[in-house]
Amino acid sequence: MNFSDYQHLLFERRDNGVLLVTLNRPEKYNATNETMHAELARVFPEISADPLTRVAVVTGAGKAFSAGGDLAMVQAMAGDHERVASMLDEMSRLVYGIIDCNKPIVAAVNGVAVGAGTVVALLSDISICAADAKIGDGHVKLGVAAGDHAAIMWPLLTSMAKAKYYLMTGDMISGTEAERIGLVTKALPREDVLTEALRIAEVMATGSQMSIRYTKKALNNWMRMAGPIFDQSAAYEMLCFMAPDVVEGYTALQEKRAPQFPSATPTA
Template sequence: MDERITVYFDDYHGLSFERLEDGVLLVTLNAPERLNATDERMHTELARVWKDVDADPETRIVVVTGAGKAFSAGGDMDMLGRQTQNYEAISHLLEEAGSIVYNMIHCRKPIVAAINGVAVGAGLAVAIIADISIIAEDARFTDGHLRIGVGAGDHAAIIWPLLCGMSKAKYYLMTSEFIDGAEAERIGLVSKAVPREELMTEALRVAGNLARGPQVALRWTKRSLNQWLIQAGPIFESSLALEMLNFFGEDVVEGREAVLAKRPAVFPSATSEGFARMGPR
């Protein structure tokens, strides 16, 4: 007697789900009114969903994308305001940010990202940690952490150097310059770039082919390759901790205000007085 219990996703609010043929599950970041930016609820759901996916016997392959014109615009600015200088909130964020990455790595089901638009921060973590990442050629993304005055944590240190090499990783993570899909494919940050109108068709084609393949061998291939990421765990943990420490400084306050005002940031640590106060950090 088969006692497997299907996982239901009815209690999710920031994510929506659609079951497709051959065990493909389409997961959509579903807050288009704010460009799928992650508030506290969505951030929690992005940490949790991969365990539910892993436990769901009906799911073989996951395709994850964003509703509307964005994949995810990163952390919601209101959430950022509530977290800054808040020890309990930052401690919780530290755990969840780690869980997003680790739960995707340990999810046995392969994950295909269909990056349909701008991707930043936690949303970009989902897009890049996915096992196969397919992006619209004109979609643009940036890690973006330094734009708000915090270190490049989340997923960056664990995977960017492995995907595109240390020199490109340092350049794009330290400058926070935007990268379009075509360039991301060229330097190896994503698996494939396609014209926007072909994105979902291609992502679902790849997912369907995977779903009809040898499932045990597929999962064990993912497991083997992800040992490279697991080995980088100490680097990842360090980057997360240092990112969170920045939330207790002055720069993140200015960074958030500058984003809301749509102006260049004037970071306190970049002024003469602020730089002198830093000391040998």
């Protein structure tokens, strides 16, 4: 891997083939702009092909894991068919890139995880989350359908009842509650998250590589079987970027007020 090709991801090689990957826009709470999103879409296939990496640990710089999509990126996409089509392809490469990566991935969720941050956190094979972190899928609050990973992962990890509630309301959930309902592997005090993630990575990095990777590959067929569900949800999300609700969604976020979506306006 050529680490110098990445602008918003930092890399540190640890002992026994553990690669620490840090989402690095701390001044923006690691929100994904177009550059970072593109980097996330290509880093996992590169990790999969990297002979020096046995296990990847992903965390965030500063106080957050990732605060979702940068509003400037969202604003640029709204109503722009070419950008939306490109994002649909990139989103697919991100989701399938994590699922198809043959190396174990451990997420050290050290703070808030929204949007693309939640994609990485919940699609990782093991997720160690700060107990006081906030996790959520806020697509509907922005005015777009819950795409990305949500439709395949939340019902699989929790239940259809929980998935529908959190994805259709956009409510956030604490790391402690996320562990309770099975959304993440463990919830720990924030200061212990990265240490535990690296410990687990070390266990897998020094274990039988073939057996661990084949176990992951077999288990991930649950997600592969749900591929058509992801494809449909991603297309619906991108379709919503061509509608007026998303404009009101990002405007309300910028103005720090409740949205008044055109689709919810009473008709005469």
